[in-house]
Amino acid sequence: MSKEKVISGIRPTGNLHLGNYFGAVRSFLEMQNEYDCMFFIADWHSLTTNPRPEDIKRSVRTILTEYLACGINPEIAPIYAQSDVPEVLELYLYLNMNAYLGDLERCTTFKEKARKQPDNVNAGLLTYPTLMAADVLIHRATKVPVGKDQEQNMEMMRRYARRFNQMYNVEFFPEPANFSLSEKAIKVPGLDGSGKMGKSEGNCIYLMDDPKTIKKKVMKAVTDNGPTEPNSPKPDVIQNLYTFLEIVSTPETYKYFDDKWNNCEQQFYGELKKQLVEDIVRFTDPIRERIREIEAAPERLDRVLKAGAEAARESARTTLAEVRHIIGFK
Ligand code: ADP
Numbered sequence: 001m002s003k004e005k006v007i008s009g010i011r012p013t014g015n016l017h018l019g020n021y022f023g024a025v026r027s028f029l030e031m032q033n034e035y036d037c038m039f040f041i042a043d044w045h046s047l048t049t050n051p052r053p054e055d056i057k058r059s060v061r062t063i064l065t066e067y068l069a070c071g072i073n074p075e076i077a078p079i080y081a082q083s084d085v086p087e088v089l090e091l092y093l094y095l096n097m098n099a100y101l102g103d104l105e106r107c108t109t110f111k112e113k114a115r116k117q118p119d120n121v122n123a124g125l126l127t128y129p130t131l132m133a134a135d136v137l138i139h140r141a142t143k144v145p146v147g148k149d150q151e152q153n154m155e156m157m158r159r160y161a162r163r164f165n166q167m168y169n170v171e172f173f174p175e176p177a178n179f180s181l182s183e184k185a186i187k188v189p190g191l192d193g194s195g196k197m198g199k200s201e202g203n204c205i206y207l208m209d210d211p212k213t214i215k216k217k218v219m220k221a222v223t224d225n226g227p228t229e230p231n232s233p234k235p236d237v238i239q240n241l242y243t244f245l246e247i248v249s250t251p252e253t254y255k256y257f258d259d260k261w262n263n264c265e266q267q268f269y270g271e272l273k274k275q276l277v278e279d280i281v282r283f284t285d286p287i288r289e290r291i292r293e294i295e296a297a298p299e300r301l302d303r304v305l306k307a308g309a310e311a312a313r314e315s316a317r318t319t320l321a322e323v324r325h326i327i328g329f330k
Contacts (some may be wrong), residue, residue, distance in 0.1 A: 017204035019188040019197035032077040069290035080308030087316035133157040189240035191221035
């Protein structure tokens with residue numbers, strides 16, 4: 001039996017942080033072995049915010065470098081830039097012809113973007129769900145890994161697939177299912193006391209941060225005055241540190257510090273932070289090393305993108321030929 005087809009989009013925004021790694025990238029690494037996976041860097045989508053040409057070029061290469069360094073293997077899971085596959089645009093046009101303004105305007109992602117950039121509420125923002133649908137339907141994929149924020153867009157995608165099938169009385173497009181990342185994902189907290197590490201929160205530890213930077217960020221982590229009673233529950237800011245230990249340290253290390261908390265020991269936060277620095281650095285060191293290797297031989301990125309585009313275009317052309325035939329074009 002052939003493997004299920006999974007398509008995953010990657011936003012080319014900045015560098016990967018530990019939240020991205022444990023929330024998404026780690027699942028991608030498992031998925032690429034289990035499924036017929038393709039990854040694309042959504043550079044057309046990024047145009048909705050009018051980036052400068054040099055920023056687009058740099059951000060695509062940066063994100064590709066970091067995904068490769070994390071272990072995405074283009075030999076088994078092609079990775080391509082969306083803008084290298086023009087077939088997507090033709091399908092986007094067809095889908096737009098059957099996408100209704102009311103539905104598009106009701107999308108939460110659209111409303112949020114329109115609120116964030118009121119001076120630039122462009123048609124690209126409005127039709128983000130049809131482009132996203134085209135990205136996936138062009139390969140007739142059956143699964144898409146998505147976070148919570150994309151669930152509504154996935155509903156739209158299924159609606160467009162259904163509508164096309166009904167309109168032409170065919171069973172052509174599968175309705176792609178959500179591949180929930182949240183089941184396997186670990187929510188990585190912020191060390192500033194906030195519940196989530198995120199770019200907009202400004203509290204990220206990046207995979208490419210050097211040990212000195214990591215140390216600075218971890219040593220600044222918010223704490224309290226220490227436990228007051230044995231075996232008491234941990235307040236959120238302290239729980240955040242322990243969640244981090246769970247993610248990057250050994251079970252023994254976790255237990256060592258958990259015992260300290262439960263035994264009401266005092267003044268061990270410094271030691272805990274030092275341990276965290278060591279374990280985060282140990283975890284990120286090989287990734288940073290691979291980033292440096294790729295940066296020293298950047299032609300590899302061109303080869304990966306070229307091969308990815310070829311694989312994606314072949315799959316896209318096959319779909320598009322049938323779509324044209326179904327619609328009535330020669
Ligand atoms: P950011 O803008 O903070 O870099 P995105 O919203 O672009 O993150 O998310 C990219 C992916 O990383 C999503 O799948 C999201 O669920 C995951 N992710 C982001 N931050 C975290 C976090 N702190 N913990 C777990 N997963 C996260």
